[in-house]
Amino acid sequence: MALPDFEAWAIFEAVARRGSFTAAAHELALSKPTISKAISRLEQALGTVLFHRTSRKISLSTAGQSLLHHARQIARDGEAAMEAARDTTHLLKGQVRLAAPLSYGLSHLAPVIADFMCAFPEITVDLQLDDARVDLIEQGFDCAIRIAALPDSSLRAIRLRDVDGYFIAAPSYLKRMGQPAAPADLIDHDCFIYSNTPNPEFWQITGPDGQSTSVRPRCRFQSNNGDVMLPALIAGRGIGYLPDFLCRKALEAGQLVNILPGWRMGDITLNIIMPPSRLRPARVDALINHLKHNLR
Structure with missing residues (x-):
């Protein structure tokens, strides 16, 4: 069984990352023919084409795309192994x-x-x-x-x-709409939903004693970014659930209120x-x- 051609794999990673044989040759301090021969050697060993070549540019083939993450891991491990064997301060x-x-x-x-x-x-x-x-x-x-x-x-x-999460609303919203006493009450309120989750339309909520309940909140505002919700929450437009690093200052300033203390959506x-x-x-x-x- 032939040994893996680690040099060719590392050169393949550099060519794919830099987008050209010339740029990879410059980075690796090798000649362009050396780069070309290494890629051809690897393609012959694998029995597949790694790059589509034209007179103006190269692009990864389907096989090249599927193998690139292996090449990146090989290049990363090789560099790390070399550094582990010597003083790394200058590296x-x-x-x-x-x-x-x-x-x-x-x-x-x-x-x-x-x-x-x-x-x-x-x-x-x-x-x-x-x-x-x-x-x-x-x-x-x-x-x-x-x-x-x-x-x-x-x-x-x-x-x-650990990252704490809070169900929050502005005092003005609670004065106008009332304060939920339990998660089930959220279905009657305007809720802000973070959409970058597998099932954003359902809130799986766990209580202080570990009991869990599923709630489908009424969506007033939805976004894939929590920070953008803050101004409207502070303005009293609804109820949201945000991590501590986004809402702690507003809670401490009294702009927002933790409305369901002890209840959370998962361990973050x-x-x-x-x-x-x-x-x-x-x-x-x-x-x-x-x-x-x-x-x-």
């Missing part, structure tokens, strides 16, 4: 790709990243903010911030803290998630350690 440079939810990224992560960039001036950060769940391997992220109850998966996770945690491998480049470990220290 704290290069790019780290991080994904995070939009609102949390703006309110809490942005200043932490700014401090990280000051501490590690040779590390560049590609931070992508999106409330949609990303595929770390497929989309080439080194790590991600995820605020959720994590399902079982092959991904590695570091739990940073703040986590750093990473690809399955224990090997990571030193620059990625530097960012993860910085996040652990500053976000807990």
Whole structure:
């Protein structure tokens, strides 16, 4: 059995990421013929075409797209293994790709990243903010911030803290519409629904003693971002359910009221998630350690 051609896999990852043989050759300090031969060698070994080539551009074939996440993992593990075998202080440079939810990224992560960039001036950060769940391997992220109850998966996770959630409304709304005494009362109120969940039309609510009930709230406003709900909630337009990092200031200021204390929608945690491998480049470990220290 022939050994895997790790060099060709790493070169394939670089060509796919940079979008050209010339750019990959420049990044890897190799000649363009060396790059071309490695790709041809890998295609011959796999029995499939990895790139569609024209005189102006290259693009990944269907097979190339399906194999790219393997190439990324091979390149990442190879780099991390090399760094693990020697002093990594001088290797704290290069790019780290991080994904995070939009609102949390703006309110809490942005200043932490700014401090990280000051501490590690040779590390560049590609931070992508999106409330949609990303595929770390497929989309080439080194790590991600995820605020959720994590399902079982092959991904590695570091739990940073519990995130409290609150059913909230403005005093003006409660004066006009009355205060719900139990979750079942929400069907008679104007509710703000966070749509970026598997079943946003149903609220699965757990009480202080662990009992659970399912409620279909009356939707007045729906969005895939929690931050955008705050102004209308404070203005007394309805009832919402938001995590602590979005609504705590408004609660402390009396602009909003926790209307169903002790009731919550699931157990939510703040986590750093990473690809399955224990090997990571030193620059990625530097960012993860910085996040652990500053976000807990």
